[in-house]
Every structure is written in structure tokens, then in C-alpha cells.
Amino acid sequence: MPFRPTVLIALLFASMAPSTPHAGEWAKLAEDGVHDPNGPAIGLLQQPGDALPNLPGDTAGNQVHWIKALRTGVIQPRPSIDPAREDRRLDKDIYLDLYGSMPSVRFPHLAHTEWLDCTNCHDHLFLPKRGANNISMFLILQGQQCGVCHGAVAFPLTECSRCHSVPNNQAQRIVAAIEAEEAKRSAADGDKAATDSGSQSQPRVLDGKAKTK
Amino acid sequence: MRAFASLRRMPALVLLAVALGTGVSTRSHAEYADVVLNRTAEKEGMRPVVFPHWFHRIRFRCKVCHAELGFKMRAGSNLVTMGDIIDGKFCGACHNGEIAWAPENCDLCHSGKPGLPPGIFGGHETNGPGIW
Numbered sequence: 468m469p470f471r472p473t474v475l476i477a478l479l480f481a482s483m484a485p486s487t488p489h490a491g492e493w494a495k496l497a498e499d500g501v502h503d504p505n506g507p508a509i510g511l512l513q514q515p516g517d518a519l520p521n522l523p524g525d526t527a528g529n530q531v532h533w534i535k536a537l538r539t540g541v542i543q544p545r546p547s548i549d550p551a552r553e554d555r556r557l558d559k560d561i562y563l564d565l566y567g568s569m570p571s572v573r574f575p576h577l578a579h580t581e582w583l584d585c586t587n588c589h590d591h592l593f594l595p596k597r598g599a600n601n602i603s604m605f606l607i608l609q610g611q612q613c614g615v616c617h618g619a620v621a622f623p624l625t626e627c628s629r630c631h632s633v634p635n636n637q638a639q640r641i642v643a644a645i646e647a648e649e650a651k652r653s654a655a656d657g658d659k660a661a662t663d664s665g666s667q668s669q670p671r672v673l674d675g676k677a678k679t680k
Numbered sequence: 681m682r683a684f685a686s687l688r689r690m691p692a693l694v695l696l697a698v699a700l701g702t703g704v705s706t707r708s709h710a711e712y713a714d715v716v717l718n719r720t721a722e723k724e725g726m727r728p729v730v731f732p733h734w735f736h737r738i739r740f741r742c743k744v745c746h747a748e749l750g751f752k753m754r755a756g757s758n759l760v761t762m763g764d765i766i767d768g769k770f771c772g773a774c775h776n777g778e779i780a781w782a783p784e785n786c787d788l789c790h791s792g793k794p795g796l797p798p799g800i801f802g803g804h805e806t807n808g809p810g811i812w
């Protein structure tokens with residue numbers, strides 16, 4: 468029988484195929500490589516394939532669009548154990564990477580604060596100050612900065628366009644408008660702001676201008 | 681096709697291909713963001729703990745564990761002891777028999793494959809070049 472390289476290649480792919488979960492499939496706990504298939508928990512723990520198909524779908528990560536799941540009310544995760552604890556939200560978009568080779572990044576505080584507390588990122592990962600954070604994809608890919616979550620638990624780093632989502636010129640216009648507004652406000656505050664150290668600690672609207680110079 | 685023809689004389693390559701395929705097929709396919717905790721578990725004679733993020737985030741926002749309960753956001757950086765859990769800290773804030781199962785259900789958390797290092801597992805799209 469003549470040897471056919473195509474058979475070899477087909478065999479190679481076939482050997483990879485069976486245990487690789489495909490879109491719309493979730494590995495069974497006993498076959499996921501982290502659970503002990505002979506342990507007593509198998510059969511008692513919920514399978515991802517029982518819970519996750521019922522949530523809004525996605526193409527990456529858990530194949531769940533977690534923000535959609537939250538906002539449509541399909542899931543209602545608690546914001547705290549202590550009912551007295553404040554559930555802080557901030558609805559403020561930050562535009563980053565205005566002059567790069569990729570589209571600019573729109574960072575939505577709202578989507579992040581629906582899940583996270585301010586202290587999860589500020590100030591040990593990001594200073595709340597324009598241009599103070601040298602954000603880089605190199606560090607992110609190393610699991611730093613955004614990469615603490617993205618690539619580990621939040622949507623993975625293959626999803627470039629979810630962050631790099633705004634054309635540079637559009638982001639530049641938005642930033643210019645916000646800066647003009649800020650300049651006008653600080654001019655109007657005038658002498659008052661000069662002596663008011665409190666204004667220093669107000670959240671800054673923008674970041675990522677460092678690359679312009 | 682001449683390059684392929686040389687394969688005929690190289691059964692070792694066939695073996696290599698099969699070995700590669702097998703290697704890929706036995707690779708872990710943990711659900712995205714599954715965390716293995718094993719800083720002390722196996723030393724103490726228990727299976728490693730598997731913490732499934734997907735299960736918990738259906739029920740709790742990130743801020744509950746990562747701000748209110750004090751879990752640092754780096755797999756392996758939290759030394760979680762059973763003493764603390766029984767005292768109501770870390771997992772014990774919920775795993776107390778009221779919100780979730782109590783700590784005496786050892787095997788439900790200690791369900792990992794022996795020998796796994798602590799860290800974050802899973803990845804539908806990337807296994808990531810990061811420092812996990």
C-alpha cells in the first residue's frame with residue numbers, strides 16, 4: 468500500500484481533535500485535566516456544560532459574554548457579602564493609545580466597576596492620573612496591567628478589537644473636546660483652584676497621552 | 681510532493697507526529713480561569729483545590745472576593761489555610777454552611793489531580809505567554 472502523506476496529516480489532526488473542546492462545547496470535569504477523574508467530587512460538582520450554555524454566548528474565554536449576562540439579568544451576582552458595603556460604580560470612559568498603529572482603546576470604567584472595586588486597579592496597577600501609566604502590550608502579555616485579568620479570567624488577549632475599538636482620529640477629537648472642557652473649567656475656577664489641593668485628587672478623565680511626545 | 685515522498689523513508693517522523701498529536705490531546709482543557717490551589721494541600725495529604733471562576737462569577741461579582749475578602753489577583757499569591765477558612769476568612773466567608781457548603785465537605789474543593797502546580801489554568805483561545 469503506497470504511503471500517503473495526507474493520511475499522516477489527517478491522522479495528526481484526528482488525534483488532536485477528540486479532546487479539544489470546540490465552540491459551543493465545554494470540557495467535562497472528569498476530562499478537563501485539572502480535576503481528579505477518580506475523586507468523589509466528580510458527579511457532585513456542577514459541569515460547565517450544564518450552566519454556561521444558558522448564558523449569552525461568546526467566542527472566547529468561557530464562551531460566555533459575561534457583561535451581557537450581567538446586564539440582561541440572566542445572572543444576578545451579589546456585589547458584597549456585607550450588605551452595608553458600598554457598591555461603587557463609575558461611568559467614565561478613558562481613551563488610550565491615541566497615536567498608535569492600532570485603533571485607540573476605549574476603557575469603560577462602568578463595565579469594569581460593575582464587576583470590580585476601584586481598589587482592584589487603583590493605585591497599585593494604574594495611577595488615576597493622565598499620562599502616568601506606561602501601558603504596554605508587552606507588559607499586558609506578561610500578565611501585568613490589564614493582563615492581570617485579561618488573558619486569565621476576563622476576555623483573552625486574542626480579542627484585540629474589543630479594547631482597540633475607536634479610530635484614532637475619533638478618539639483624538641473626543642480627548643481634545645474633554646481637554647478643552649477641562650481647561651475652561653480650571654480657568655473658571657481660577658484662583659480658587661490654585662489654593663485648593665482637593666482638586667488634585669479628583670479623578671482624571673483621560674490617560675495615555677504620554678505617547679504623543 | 682517530492683518533500684513528502686522523503687517521508688516514506690522516515691518512519692520516525694510518523695512516530696513524532698503521533699507523539700505530538702498525543703501530546704496535544706492530553707493537554708489540559710480546564711475551563712477558562714480555573715485556578716489550582718496547591719501551596720499546602722498536597723503537603724498536608726489532600727488533593728489540590730480547583731477553584732472554578734465561572735461557577736463563582738455567576739453568583740458573585742469579582743469585588744466580593746478580590747476586594748471584600750482580600751484575595752490578591754495573582755494565582756498562587758494567596759496563602760489560604762484551613763484555619764483561616766474555618767475562622768470565616770477567605771473561602772470561609774461563604775463556605776460556612778450558610779451561603780455555600782461547609783468546610784467539612786473536604787473533597788468538593790479538594791478535587792484536583794494530584795501533582796498539579798498552583799496557578800491559573802484553562803483558556804479557550806489562548807494559553808497565554810504570561811507569567812502564570
